[in-house]
Amino acid sequence: MxxxxxxxxxxxxxxxxxxxxxxxxxxxxFSLLPMGILxxxxxxxxxxxxxEACIMAAGQVANELFNxxxxxxxxxxxxxxxxDSFQQDTMRSCYGMPSAHSQFMGFFCTYTSLRFCYRWxxxxxxxxxxxxxxxxFLAFCVCFSRVYLHYHSLQQVLVGAVLGxxxxxxxxxxxxxLREMGIIDWLLTWRLCDILYVKDSCNLAPLTLKDEKDAYxxxxxxxxxxxxxxxxxxxxxx
Numbered sequence: 001m002x003x004x005x006x007x008x009x010x011x012x013x014x015x016x017x018x019x020x021x022x023x024x025x026x027x028x029x030f031s032l033l034p035m036g037i038l039x040x041x042x043x044x045x046x047x048x049x050x051x052e053a054c055i056m057a058a059g060q061v062a063n064e065l066f067n068x069x070x071x072x073x074x075x076x077x078x079x080x081x082x083x084d085s086f087q088q089d090t091m092r093s094c095y096g097m098p099s100a101h102s103q104f105m106g107f108f109c110t111y112t113s114l115r116f117c118y119r120w121x122x123x124x125x126x127x128x129x130x131x132x133x134x135x136x137f138l139a140f141c142v143c144f145s146r147v148y149l150h151y152h153s154l155q156q157v158l159v160g161a162v163l164g165x166x167x168x169x170x171x172x173x174x175x176x177x178l179r180e181m182g183i184i185d186w187l188l189t190w191r192l193c194d195i196l197y198v199k200d201s202c203n204l205a206p207l208t209l210k211d212e213k214d215a216y217x218x219x220x221x222x223x224x225x226x227x228x229x230x231x232x233x234x235x236x237x238x
Contacts, residue, residue: 017149027145033138034104051188052202056111059171063107063164064100070163071095080150098160099152105139106164107171114172119203179203 015031018024038057045053076097113132116123123131143161146152152160178184187193188200 015149023148027148030141030145031101031149031151033142034101034108037104037108048202049197049199050202051184051193051198051200054198055175059111059168059175060104060107062171063103063167066167067098067100067103067160067163070098071100074098076156078151079153079156096152097156098163099143099146099157100160101146102139102143102152102157102160103164103167105142106161107168108164109135109139110165110168111172114169 015028017028038060041053041057041060044050045057072095074097075095078094078096112135116128116131120128139161143157146157147154175184184200188198192198
């Protein structure tokens with residue numbers, strides 16, 4: 001069997017780092033964080049069937065496509081060459097301006113922060129600030145990793161973060177308008193949403209962890225507890 005010349009590494013997970021440098025090692029992991037966020041959003045939807053998980057994921061995918069378009073327009077090379085095969089003739093742009101990772105995290109940080117401020121009403125001011133500080137720290141670590149690993153220049157990272165933040169703000173307003181127009185509610189009437197049990201309680205009827213715990217306690221005390229098979233016999237034997 002002959003070697004297929006079209007085979008190339010999957011660059012989203014093919015990260016080069018200095019094995020003797022702990023900071024470089026940590027930066028490689030931070031560069032994988034955007035993929036972890038998308039996996040988290042998928043898991044969020046599968047376990048809760050919340051429509052908001054799909055809305056966030058759709059916005060970040062659109063943001064990624066926008067980044068690819070801007071890169072192909074600007075055509076600014078990366079500060080360091082990773083070889084002629086690096087994202088050449090692929091679906092991903094090989095250029096460096098703006099940084100896709102930074103734009104992704106700029107979007108995630110801004111959109112999540114806006115949700116902390118305007119949607120999650122049950123949070124105290126302290127918890128809102130801690131949440132915003134946490135996502136901002138994650139965004140900073142990813143942006144820093146792209147510069148430290150020489151995949152992007154500082155300018156490319158800054159432009160990416162600002163562009164992602166602007167895209168997230170616009171997307172957040174757009175989603176809010178669609179909610180006011182009733183488009184989201186109409187979407188929930190689709191047969192597919194009924195089959196998958198999709199809901200929008202995250203926005204329409206949000207529950208805090210305490211609310212969920214209280215509801216669980218009420219259900220437990222209201223419903224007779226069925227003993228596992230053999231438990232009563234074991235207790236009588238004692």
